[in-house]
């Protein structure tokens with residue numbers, strides 16, 4: 748016989764399943780230069796969240812690893828080459844958008860080959876820790892909880908210095 752405690756414990760699960768949304772797996776990178784700045788890309792007009800600044804990346808294809816997806820996305824979006832070994836897990840975002848739930852593993856990267864440019868017409872900016880902290884570039888809501896670990900990584904990269912832009 749089900750106990751009262753068991754029924755109470757089951758309630759949140761059934762409530763959650765009635766809210767079910769597709770889980771979308773996106774991978775993103777905190778690309779850090781030698782002075783500790785991070786590269787942000789502006790979402791183009793006509794797309795969801797247009798005009799907001801995001802960490803470069805994109806959806807993981809079926810059967811693809813997160814690292815392989817990020818290497819592919821950075822080649823397509825920024826025309827830079829990154830070695831999977833240069834991708835260091837930092838944190839993840841988990842955010843309920845109206846029509847899907849975003850799960851976004853986020854990596855740091857300090858070594859790549861080539862000069863990043865917006866291969867899909869998107870604006871890019873190298874953002875300082877002070878600008879990021881001040882909200883100079885508006886970001887998607889999913890990214891806000893990522894800011895403390897991103898700022899810590901930026902400050903660490905800025906204090907260790909050195910040129911890291913060749914993979």
Ligand SMILES: Nc1nc2c([nH]c(=O)n2[C@H]2C[C@H](O)[C@@H](COP(=O)(O)OP(=O)(O)OP(=O)(O)O)O2)c(=O)[nH]1
Pocket residue numbers: 773774775794795796800801802803804805806849887888889890
């Ligand atoms: N790359 C990236 N995506 C982010 C960030 N924050 C955030 O909410 N997202 C969301 C926006 C998109 O819904 C999704 C990224 O998928 P995508 O790059 O394929 O975006 P998209 O709108 O072009 O996709 P589509 O549905 O038009 O195919 O993740 C972020 O910092 N970086």
